[in-house]
Amino acid sequence: MVSPDKNQSRVVMIILLGFSEYPELQVPLFLLFLTIYVVAVMGNVGMIVVIKINPKLHTPMYVFLKHLSFVDFCYSTIATPKLLENLVVEDRSISIKACITQFSFGVTCVITEMVMLAVMAYDRFVAICYPLLYTVSMSPKRCALLVTVAYSWGIVSSIVLTYSLLVLSFCETKIINNFVCEYSVFLSASCSDKHFSETMLFIFVNLSAVCTLIIILTSYVFIFVTILKMHSASGRYKAFSTCASHLTAVTMFYGTILFLYIIPDSNNSWLVVKMGSVFYIIVIPMLNPLIYSLRNKDVKVTFRKLKDFKIISQ
Template sequence: MITTDKNQSASVIFILLGFSDYPDLKVPLFLLFLTIYMVTVMGNLGMIVIIRINPKLHTPMYFFLSHLSFVDFCYSTGVTPKLLENLVVEDRTISFEACLTQFFFTAGFVVIETFLLAVMAYDRFMAIYKPLLYTVSMSQKLCAFLVAAAYSWGILSSLIFTYTLIILSFCGTKVINNFLCEYTVILSASCSDKHFSEIIFFIVSNIDALCTLFVILTSYICIFVTIMKMHSGSGRRKAFSTCASHLTAVTIFYGTILFLYCVPNSKSSWLMVRVTSVFYPVVIPMLNPLIYSLRNKDVKETLKKLMNIEASTQ
């Protein structure tokens, strides 16, 4: 029985339609996504380098931010190259194994990012609630543990999701009205009973979402209460400014997810679904380093120094 399922799965071919029904937009979309990807790579890798070379940035907040940049880079790299390829080639097929591999990595990085955002919210709470004990409370060991926990749970969740797909049998050719391999699309191509897989996916994904949202909302409620108790107006503004970048990133990230799942499943909404799907794995990884760098004086100063050094060498 296992051999039969493997043979069936090996013969499965997915066709990623992407934006093929808009042939006139192929070249503009290719140039747009290529530009976005280049900015994403330079922005996230640049953020990691800046944090590493500037001793002022060797703090818990920037430690978490460097890992967020790494995850964004990997997440975008797992999706964008295939999107660019499908815009220039006629053969948009992808094998079952390649589709499953793309899903495994993208799902893992999504879960890791959600938990990193929750960890960063907790970090901002500790910085505002106990500023004098901040360096003691957020020790290097604790920061390393929190990051390791985020990666471990992300990998575990992705393994669980992927396993619930591998145990199914697949057959035939499946047309995907999108540009990436998503769980529901792969699941819909199955020829066997999907009830168990759907239940496991529902439970694990909701645990991931609810746990991270609980930490983020609780942290920001406590932050807001703490800021409101401050008597100094300048202290309030400074406290709000330290949270502004992270809160913006969280709002865009979860806002996009909520919007994507709230769009009705109809033919007229497919374009909106694809546009939102592009924004989620392609645009957000580009926005995060811009959001954190534009509102951060230390990052700006480091960038200016690097530019001055480069100019002097020339």
């Protein structure tokens, strides 16, 4: 269980070193990450508000985008405050329970985002390959069901993986050369048998990643084939432009995951892992709303109206 052995009275802690190796960069990094976090929060909250108030955006694609923005907002908020805190304080310790709590919410967001990206790929597949059936295939009830499936699978995965950590025993304080509570943190800090935990991690993470990636790749294969069959150049451009933002988001998300996965586990790779984690946890939630807003006319117009309204009200 998540506690030290009965023979020990001290509380087991996790020490997240973060970027403490560079004391001269603590303030610049704090300002940089704070700026990115503020932009991410404003961008994702703004995207949710824009989709909510603009009737033109009450379509399946933007319903899914609204939930993607919500997940990105939650994910960046789970990890970034602790990172900012560790950049300005000397005590970088965090209790096992707090670390597991951060991990649990983080897993919910990551798995939910995986499924949501797959759902958005399926939405584009139906819209481009079967446009006449789009209204029927992506009805409000179907959209609500797909959103529910995304959140439900994220929550179920989080519960199972969290439980697999709660059965572990932690006997000593562990120093981790990272800034976020990842699964490897608990496995390295545990002094009990890790087989069950590692098995659950392998099953749920790989099942989620592989299944969603298959759905995305299959959808885009059919999309590209359909686009190539179009006779009109303007039609091909319009069809592809509706997928460009989502394809960019998918490439960043899965590209970063694959990049972190193939990095060899060695003492020399710690900086690369942390920078990849920064991009994955902090930068991507900031970029997603920017990508979707810059490529969509209706979103940009609504953002501009909100800005003008704010100026007038002042």
